[in-house]
Amino acid sequence: MDQALFVPAKSKAEEEVTQGSYICLFGGEDLEWIRKLIATAKEVANIAGIMLGMVYVGKSNSKQGVQRTAATITSEELSYCWNDPMFFWLFWARLESMFHSEVHLGMSIENDPLLHVIQTILNFDRSNKRWAVFCQSVGPDMVAAEGNIVLESIEEFDKWEDDANQNGFLKALFDRLIQKHLIRLFDEIHLDNLTILKHLIYAKDDIQPLVDVLRKKTVLLLISDLNISFEDMVLLDQIYRESRARPENQFEIVWLPIVDIDPKSAAWDMTHQQIFETLQSIMPWYTVHHPSILEPAVTKYIREEWHFSKSIIIVALDPQGRLASPNALHMIRIWGNLAFPFAKEREEALWRKERWTLKLIIGGLDDRTIKEW
Known part of the structure; x- marks a missing residue:
């Protein structure tokens, strides 16, 4: 993952997180969901045999709510999160600036995976949704999704464990998320068929x-x-x-x-x-x-x-x-x-x-013979 997405490490704990094989950034203020995500992700990481560091990055517009959530995460030793509120502000400010800088340079979400993930995270945050991003500590690959879909997907790790062993953890998770997303899309109402067909x-x-x-x-x-x-x-x-x-x-x-x-x-x-x-x-x-x-x-x-x-x-x-x-x-x-x-x-x-007749069985294949009979 591009290290520009991270606030520079200020402590030994932060350095240890970024040195892990995989990193999960997550946001929102739903403590029940956060507890489930962390517990399930750690269990899956153990089964998959990967090192996973988890970092809570809060929300962009809820200073007091983020501080309360961060305090609980720290006291319960659930995962790593910043103690200084300034770091939360800096993370979101830099994310916004990265988005505007890349757009200014002519980048688009169609040809720039990093910009696509940044926009996805910002959209989740603005709509007050829970979300998570999984990535490698070194490398460009990232997987971002809405919180419930992520949690459901990792809870079903037994269904994509073989894919993870064969194709890698991130690729297998990405494929599973697409499957879950398609299932949800077919349950929703759309104005036309473009959304379904594009996916x-x-x-x-x-x-x-x-x-x-x-x-x-x-x-x-x-x-x-x-x-x-x-x-x-x-x-x-x-x-x-x-x-x-x-x-x-x-x-x-x-x-x-x-x-x-x-x-x-x-x-x-x-x-x-x-x-x-x-x-x-x-x-x-x-x-x-x-x-x-x-x-x-x-x-x-x-x-x-x-x-x-x-x-x-x-x-x-x-x-x-x-x-x-x-x-x-x-x-x-x-x-x-x-x-x-x-x-x-x-x-x-x-x-x-329909009536049960010979014509029904033969259909229009041999009408002439049927008439002769």
Whole structure:
């Protein structure tokens, strides 16, 4: 983490904190949350085998409240915090100045991770939220999140312990926080689907035009590996092209390829790339530019929450980004475009109108033979 975020060490205790392998800065005035965070974080650090120093930095606009909280933290020996109120003021003043200095120099949160974390902390503070930042004492990587999400995530360490051992503590924590954030986003109400889509498929700026054209539309997320059956491709191609002639029932499809290997690694060779490009070239709908655009945390969310394994699934999102169906594939196979907008209510309505006949089973595949019978 950039050392500019820290007030220079004034004591041996401060030096010991900054020499740890990892540091957790946290703010707010909720003592119950603070106690839980510290206890859980220390327990997780012990299990993960990492050194973790914890520093309470208070709030920017609550001098008396911060002093009371700091006094309790010190008396209960919960974690390190400054005894001098001047240090709290200096921390927040420097944070504000760092933000304005970087903006003045033309930096943006899209291309400067430090500025993004600074803005996140300042936003949490201004909205009176609890928050925590985890970082390494040496290095640029930082993970910042709202207090409840952080606490819930570290309380569930057993669910991402293997990831921490394989990919490192901060990366695994970051991925877990993204998963928790996605779960919360799907529980919230949005004006359109942009918030959901940006968190699912937005990576830096190369996919932004795709997100824009999907705004306020019903979106089918075609999720598969590189082995999509010819038959499913033909069926999807048919209903997609038919939908173009029905303005009232139009939807968009986006292919999200999820593969077992890391598409950023050497294991993703020319054979994989050629298969991906071949599939991409025959799809009339939208696709992501490359499988690596999907964040590992997003692919893990899709596997765990939408139960994707290897078989194709089609997740339907309504124009507000709400989950209309975790897998509309079966509706589409039975009713085609009649299944629009692919919600459970539509599926129930279609079944109420259907009669158990041979035509229902065969569908429109062989109408001529049925008539001859």
